[in-house]
Amino acid sequence: MRKTALTIAGSDSSGGAGIQADIKTMMANGVYAMSAITALTAQNTTGVTAILNATPEFLGQELDSLFTDIFPDAVKIGMVSDRELICIIAEKLKQYQAKNIVVDPVMVATSGARLISEDAIETLKQELFPLAAILTPNIPEAEELTGIKINSAEDMISAARQISETYHCAVLCKGGHQLNDANDLLYANDSYQWFEGKRIDNPNTHGTGCTLSSAIASNLAKGYDLNTSVKRAKDYISGALAAMLDLGAGSGPMDHGFAIHNVYTEEKED
Numbered sequence: 001m002r003k004t005a006l007t008i009a010g011s012d013s014s015g016g017a018g019i020q021a022d023i024k025t026m027m028a029n030g031v032y033a034m035s036a037i038t039a040l041t042a043q044n045t046t047g048v049t050a051i052l053n054a055t056p057e058f059l060g061q062e063l064d065s066l067f068t069d070i071f072p073d074a075v076k077i078g079m080v081s082d083r084e085l086i087c088i089i090a091e092k093l094k095q096y097q098a099k100n101i102v103v104d105p106v107m108v109a110t111s112g113a114r115l116i117s118e119d120a121i122e123t124l125k126q127e128l129f130p131l132a133a134i135l136t137p138n139i140p141e142a143e144e145l146t147g148i149k150i151n152s153a154e155d156m157i158s159a160a161r162q163i164s165e166t167y168h169c170a171v172l173c174k175g176g177h178q179l180n181d182a183n184d185l186l187y188a189n190d191s192y193q194w195f196e197g198k199r200i201d202n203p204n205t206h207g208t209g210c211t212l213s214s215a216i217a218s219n220l221a222k223g224y225d226l227n228t229s230v231k232r233a234k235d236y237i238s239g240a241l242a243a244m245l246d247l248g249a250g251s252g253p254m255d256h257g258f259a260i261h262n263v264y265t266e267e268k269e270d
């Protein structure tokens with residue numbers, strides 16, 4: 001039976017990040033994709049001009065509709081900008097005993113726009129982090145969550161360890177914001193593993209975090225273990241960046257089309 005994944009995130013009108021990136025990624029990774037939209041954003045490759053949040057009641061209804069019909073094999077959570085929205089997500093995930101929850105603690109867009117209110121970060125930590133199988137902060141997010149300034153691989157390990165121990169979940173600290181390489185660090189069950197990546201000289205990185213977390217969720221949905229899911233997701237993001245799509249005047253989106261043929265061929269063979 002086809003495996004299913006749900007993204008709970010904001011819509012990006014330019015299709016590079018958010019719900020749109022998540023659905024493209026889930027399709028390309030061979031799972032059936034569903035969405036619960038937390039907010040509409042008016043944005044393109046150069047910035048975000050407006051945000052319109054869903055009401056908590058409506059978001060709750062979206063989640064009820066999904067969980068009572070097509071139960072997702074994994075859930076990815078992206079942009080959730082206010083406290084009440086975070087609380088309703090936590091309530092519904094607990095009520096329906098959702099599994100394989102990947103939380104991408106989206107705080108600031110590549111273009112610089114803040115996507116979560118300051119006071120909601122505390123709620124995110126209290127309500128959603130403890131439900132996660134894995135959290136996927138980038139370096140600035142890991143710094144904000146721990147107060148540790150990350151200047152080295154050792155700093156990344158310390159920050160990931162602190163987050164993992166505090167919230168009792170695995171942590172993937174993403175290395176896209178490093179200058180020389182793109183190595184991601186997985187900290188889980190008191191040990192760590194590096195997922196090495198060559199830095200690809202592509203300025204179009206809009207939606208890399210959304211894509212990586214959705215690829216992890218897709219692979220968890222398919223039954224891969226955490227390490228394998230992260231490895232496959234890292235390969236996926238590297239391929240999408242290496243395809244060198246170049247759209248828009250700012251930091252453009254990635255190409256998901258590169259993977260679709262391969263993934264469906266692989267699915268048929270499984």
Ligand SMILES: Nc1ncnc2c1ncn2[C@@H]1O[C@H](COP(=O)(O)OP(=O)(O)OP(=O)(O)O)[C@@H](O)[C@H]1O
Nearest residue numbers: 110138174175176177182199200205207208209210
């Ligand atoms: N130039 C690059 N070359 C290779 N891999 C990259 C590059 N930029 C980002 N990545 C990879 O993309 C993934 C997302 O990492 P990043 O640190 O950019 O997350 P993020 O900041 O949350 O993304 P977003 O751009 O969506 O905010 C990681 O696996 C990272 O290693």
Ligand SMILES: Cc1ncc(COP(=O)(O)O)c(N)n1
Nearest residue numbers: 010017018079109110206207
């Ligand atoms: C709706 C939405 N969700 C997430 C991001 C973060 O992605 P990025 O940091 O690549 O802009 C975004 N820009 N928009």
